Amino acid sequence: MQIMVCLKKILDPEVPPRDFRLKKGEMAPATEGIPLVMSSFDQNALEVGLQLREKLAGATVTAVTVGPEDSEDVLRKALAVKADRAVRVPLEQDSKLAGGIVAGLLAGAAKQLGADLVICGRQAGDWDGSQVGLILTEALGWPLVNLVMGIEPGSSGLVLRRELDEGYEVIEGNSPLVAVVTNHETNVLRIAKVKDTMAAMRKKIELFDVVDSAAVELQGGRIELVSLEIPVKEANCEMITGENGGEKADNLVKRLLELKVL
Amino acid sequence: MSLVLTCLMDQGMLSRDSLEVIGAGKSLASDLGAGLAVAVIGAETSALCAAAGEYGAGKIYSVQDASLEQYYCEGYLAALEAVCRECKPVAVLFVTNMQGRELAPRLAKRLNKAALVDCLSFNVEHETGRIIFTKPVFGGKAMAQVVLSDAPAVVALRRRSFEPAQQDQVEPEIIQVKPVSIPVNPFKVMERVEEQQAGVRLEDARVVVSGGQGLGGPENFAILEELAGLLGGAVGASRVAVDSGWVSSSKQVGQTGKIVAPDVYLAVGISGACQHLAGCSGAKVIVAINTDPEAPVFGAARLGVVGDYKDVLPPLIKKVKEII
Numbered sequence: 001m002q003i004m005v006c007l008k009k010i011l012d013p014e015v016p017p018r019d020f021r022l023k024k025g026e027m028a029p030a031t032e033g034i035p036l037v038m039s040s041f042d043q044n045a046l047e048v049g050l051q052l053r054e055k056l057a058g059a060t061v062t063a064v065t066v067g068p069e070d071s072e073d074v075l076r077k078a079l080a081v082k083a084d085r086a087v088r089v090p091l092e093q094d095s096k097l098a099g100g101i102v103a104g105l106l107a108g109a110a111k112q113l114g115a116d117l118v119i120c121g122r123q124a125g126d127w128d129g130s131q132v133g134l135i136l137t138e139a140l141g142w143p144l145v146n147l148v149m150g151i152e153p154g155s156s157g158l159v160l161r162r163e164l165d166e167g168y169e170v171i172e173g174n175s176p177l178v179a180v181v182t183n184h185e186t187n188v189l190r191i192a193k194v195k196d197t198m199a200a201m202r203k204k205i206e207l208f209d210v211v212d213s214a215a216v217e218l219q220g221g222r223i224e225l226v227s228l229e230i231p232v233k234e235a236n237c238e239m240i241t242g243e244n245g246g247e248k249a250d251n252l253v254k255r256l257l258e259l260k261v262l
Numbered sequence: 263m264s265l266v267l268t269c270l271m272d273q274g275m276l277s278r279d280s281l282e283v284i285g286a287g288k289s290l291a292s293d294l295g296a297g298l299a300v301a302v303i304g305a306e307t308s309a310l311c312a313a314a315g316e317y318g319a320g321k322i323y324s325v326q327d328a329s330l331e332q333y334y335c336e337g338y339l340a341a342l343e344a345v346c347r348e349c350k351p352v353a354v355l356f357v358t359n360m361q362g363r364e365l366a367p368r369l370a371k372r373l374n375k376a377a378l379v380d381c382l383s384f385n386v387e388h389e390t391g392r393i394i395f396t397k398p399v400f401g402g403k404a405m406a407q408v409v410l411s412d413a414p415a416v417v418a419l420r421r422r423s424f425e426p427a428q429q430d431q432v433e434p435e436i437i438q439v440k441p442v443s444i445p446v447n448p449f450k451v452m453e454r455v456e457e458q459q460a461g462v463r464l465e466d467a468r469v470v471v472s473g474g475q476g477l478g479g480p481e482n483f484a485i486l487e488e489l490a491g492l493l494g495g496a497v498g499a500s501r502v503a504v505d506s507g508w509v510s511s512s513k514q515v516g517q518t519g520k521i522v523a524p525d526v527y528l529a530v531g532i533s534g535a536c537q538h539l540a541g542c543s544g545a546k547v548i549v550a551i552n553t554d555p556e557a558p559v560f561g562a563a564r565l566g567v568v569g570d571y572k573d574v575l576p577p578l579i580k581k582v583k584e585i586i
């Protein structure tokens with residue numbers, strides 16, 4: 001089975017609001033001094049792919065990213081945790097909320113690879129678009145399993161565990177399919193060994209040229225960004241004081257009663 | 263008359279999600295000078311049609327088929343595609359819940375249009391008549407305003423961001439839509455585990471006590487359970503607590519978890535990442551208990567306690583026992 005995992009390099013989503021700025025005169029975030037990382041749900045997706053490969057003889061995991069050359073870092077990271085292949089589909093501009101362009105390119109890559117299973121994260125931690133895996137499903141014409149926590153080989157096809165609003169379900173189906181992954185305690189990305197990280201630096205990254213599917217995608221509806229702003233939030237936190245935990249607790253209850261919320 | 267189509271995912275009774283999407287649909291329709299239409303899907307939709315009529319849905323597009331008794335993405339998608347081709351709406355609204363998240367982008371793609379997920383608000387530009395949608399990006403550190411070119415705009419609205427519709431009885435016109443074909447569910451459900459929640463549902467609770475990484479381990483959630491139990495509330499958690507396996511993922515509060523709007527939200531050992539606060543900013547009073555006075559959570563809290571939860575929660579429980 002050819003497993004393709006889609007990865008995106010993003011501005012670290014854990015940067016606190018006080019360090020988050022916008023580029024002057026542009027509808028884009030300032031990147032100076034902020035680390036760039038693999039989007040967190042993509043890490044979960046990669047882990048799901050790697051675990052499935054371990055249980056399926058002959059399966060391979062190919063990490064694919066769409067972006068400029070410097071986005072290859074996330075592919076190196078995937079190679080360091082032992083992805084078999086790494087592919088970059090060049091795209092110079094930041095697609096921002098226009099997930100359809102990226103989905104079109106990824107669909108092209110999936111076809112070129114002959115992938116049977118495409119795994120994506122549920123949303124990128126930068127623009128939070130939450131659409132690429134779903135549009136990709138349509139572009140490929142495959143069935144979708146959304147909010148997947150883990151995938152195992154079944155007696156005939158694949159067994160997927162997916163999150164529901166209250167609880168979870170286990171479903172079985174056949175590839176090809178698209179799995180869109182959410183976070184779960186079982187899919188936190190493993191840590192690469194130092195020697196594998198070193199080895200990953202020397203591995204080959206393949207370049208795929210899939211211009212056509214992007215052109216097709218661009219004919220669809222457009223999403224036009226008209227403004228990007230940092231919301232102003234006023235802090236009005238009243239600090240509850242006290243000599244010790246007991247006093248603080250008493251004062252807290254007193255205030256909650258005064259505010260009539262208890 | 264142009265129509266705003268709101269998509270309901272219920273069977274029989276209208277959920278809070280449906281009331282919110284109908285409420286939002288009504289307000290968008292009135293801003294646009296359009297009519298409100300509702301799509302209902304199921305094996306038997308008459309109860310739902312009647313319920314939607316009570317909330318002012320003048321035009322109801324119903325897709326009835328035995329195979330649609332339970333929700334599955336491929337089937338409901340085919341049904342909604344057929345409704346859109348019949349109704350030709352200017353906008354299609356969903357809620358960003360399990361179904362809306364997956365249906366909105368896929369439906370838009372089928373209609374060759376664009377979608378937006380997790381929309382917080384909208385307004386209609388007076389001069390141009392364009393609908394401007396606002397969506398949080400970068401985990402809520404920025405707000406994006408977008409326009410979706412070409413009608414219909416397909417949009418999933420963030421839960422608890424729109425007022426639920428008020429009752430407003432109308433005699434609806436019901437249009438039965440027959441999709442050309444409804445694909446069978448490609449997946450077989452082998453097991454479905456509905457989590458039993460002791461006490462109130464997290465999303466309905468008036469008090470939510472949430473724990474994060476600062477709790478240090480699963481055993482420490484017991485004290486949160488005790489406090490929540492005393493106050494008739496529910497326990498929530500941050501993503502780190504979920505990823506650590508301390509609590510089940512259905513307890514995660516935030517942008518990619520539950521959206522709650524209790525009277526009191528107690529954040530214990532939670533730093534207050536924007537992605538977490540997105541799930542509790544509708545609370546009347548946020549209380550933060552954290553050892554780090556610089557933690558961002560204090561920027562969003564109404565009341566703050568700097569301290570170790572181990573020193574604050576036991577006396578807090580004692581005090582609460584005294585007053586109830």
Ligand SMILES: Cc1cc2nc3c(=O)[nH]c(=O)nc-3n(C[C@H](O)[C@H](O)[C@H](O)COP(=O)(O)OP(=O)(O)OC[C@H]3O[C@@H](n4cnc5c(N)ncnc54)[C@H](O)[C@@H]3O)c2cc1C
Nearest residue numbers: 125474475476500501516517518519531532533538553571
């Ligand atoms: C796309 C995306 C979506 C996300 N969605 C969500 C979401 O839905 N929900 C969510 O929660 N997160 C979400 N996150 C993750 C989020 O960015 C944060 O990583 C997460 O919320 C941090 O969890 P935390 O506050 O428990 O941990 P930390 O940030 O590690 O904070 C722990 C806090 O505990 C305090 N502490 C330590 N010891 C004690 C003690 N003894 N007593 C009191 N306080 C103590 C510390 O001072 C610290 O402030 C998302 C991230 C991304 C990128």
